[in-house]
Amino acid sequence: MISIVIPTFNEKENLEELLRRIDSTLRGLNYEVIIVDDNSPDGTAEEALKLSDRYPVRVMLRAERLGLSSAVLDGIKMARGDIICVMDADLQHPPELLKELYERILENEIVIASRYVKGGSVEGWSLLRRLISRSSILLARLLIPKVRGIRDTSSGYFMLRRECINPEVNPRGFKILLEILAKTECTRIYEVPYSFGLRRHGESKLGLGTIMNYALQLLGLSSPFIRFSIIGALGTLVNLLSLYVMRYFLGLEHELASIIAIEISLLNNFILNDIWTFRKRRRGSIISSLLNYHLANLLGIMTQFSISMSLYRFFGMESILSQFIGIIVGFIVNYSLSKRIVWW
Structure with missing residues (x-):
C-alpha cells in the first residue's frame, strides 16, 4: 500500500x-x-x-x-x-x-x-x-x-x-x-x-x-567536526575575554591569567560538546568524562600554554595575540584526542 x-x-x-x-x-x-x-x-x-x-x-x-x-x-x-x-x-x-x-x-x-x-x-x-x-x-x-x-x-x-x-x-x-x-x-x-x-x-x-x-x-x-569547530570558536572568545579581564582589569601576570583562561574555556567547551556535539555518546559519569576531557586536552593545553608564554616572554608579543596563536595551534590536537578518548 x-x-x-x-x-x-x-x-x-x-x-x-x-x-x-x-x-x-x-x-x-x-x-x-x-x-x-x-x-x-x-x-x-x-x-x-x-x-x-x-x-x-x-x-x-x-x-x-x-x-x-x-x-x-x-x-x-x-x-x-x-x-x-x-x-x-x-x-x-x-x-x-x-x-x-x-x-x-x-x-x-x-x-x-x-x-x-x-x-x-x-x-x-x-x-x-x-x-x-x-x-x-x-x-x-x-x-x-x-x-x-x-x-x-x-x-x-x-x-x-x-x-x-x-x-x-x-x-x-x-x-x-x-x-x-x-x-x-x-x-x-x-x-x-x-x-x-x-x-x-x-x-x-x-x-x-x-x-x-x-x-x-x-x-x-552537521558533522561532529563542524559542531566541535563552532564550539571551539566560542571557547576561543571565552578564553580571550577571560584573559583580557584578568590581565587588564585584575592585573594578573600573563602566565597565571593564561592558565585560568584556558581552564574556563575548557569547562565551557566540555559542557557544550557534551550536550550538543557528542550528545548521547558519553560513557560513564559526567565527572569521569570531565577528567577524561582534561586528559585528552592535556597535550593541547600544554601546547597552547607553551606557545602563549613563549611568544609573550621571548618575542615580546602582546598577551591576547600570543594566547590566540596558542589556541589555534592546540585546536586540532584537542579535537582528535577528544573524539577518541572522551566521546568514542
Whole structure:
C-alpha cells in the first residue's frame, strides 16, 4: 500500500481538487491519504472528513500548530503502507507525478521530486526566494556529508520505504527530508525532475522563523567536526575575554591569567560538546568524562600554554595575540584526542 501523508493548515480550498487528481493518478493502485491538520480555522479537517466518503482519506486532527515535520512523522505513524509519500496540499506539488515516483520507488529506496536536477524548475519565484532556496541547499551539502550528492535536499515532495526512516529522526522545523536523509542507512536515492508550481489558494508558510529553524536544523545535523569547530570558536572568545579581564582589569601576570583562561574555556567547551556535539555518546559519569576531557586536552593545553608564554616572554608579543596563536595551534590536537578518548 502507498500511504500519502499531507500536513495541512488552512488548505480547505485546495483539498477537493488535490484528492481528485491523486485518485485519478493512482487509480488501480492500493493507496490511502493521511491528512494531518493542525486545527485549521478554515475547516480543513472537516472538509477532509466530508471528502473521505469519496476518497480513501483518513484524518488526524491535532490541537495546535506543532510544526510541519512533526505532522509528517505523526502521519507516518498512522499510515498503514510500507511505501510512504509526503507532499503538500497547496497544489504546488503536482499529484500527476505520483505515478512516476511510485514506479521509481520499486527500484530505489528514496525518490525525491526535485526542482534542481535537469528538467526541474520553479515557477513564479522572486530572485530573493530563489537565492534563499539555493543557498539553503548549498549550506546543507557543505555541512552534511551524507547529502552532498543530492541536488534538492529541501524538497517537500518525496516517496520512500518505511524502513528508511531512522527512529531518531527529530520532528523539528519544516525540512523533514533533510533530517531523514542525514540519518538514514538507505543509499539507493533517485531524483525525479518536476516543476514547482504556483500556489492557487492560501498563503506561503515561509517566514523568518522558518529560516531560523532551518539554520538550527543544519547545525544540529552537521558533522561532529563542524559542531566541535563552532564550539571551539566560542571557547576561543571565552578564553580571550577571560584573559583580557584578568590581565587588564585584575592585573594578573600573563602566565597565571593564561592558565585560568584556558581552564574556563575548557569547562565551557566540555559542557557544550557534551550536550550538543557528542550528545548521547558519553560513557560513564559526567565527572569521569570531565577528567577524561582534561586528559585528552592535556597535550593541547600544554601546547597552547607553551606557545602563549613563549611568544609573550621571548618575542615580546602582546598577551591576547600570543594566547590566540596558542589556541589555534592546540585546536586540532584537542579535537582528535577528544573524539577518541572522551566521546568514542
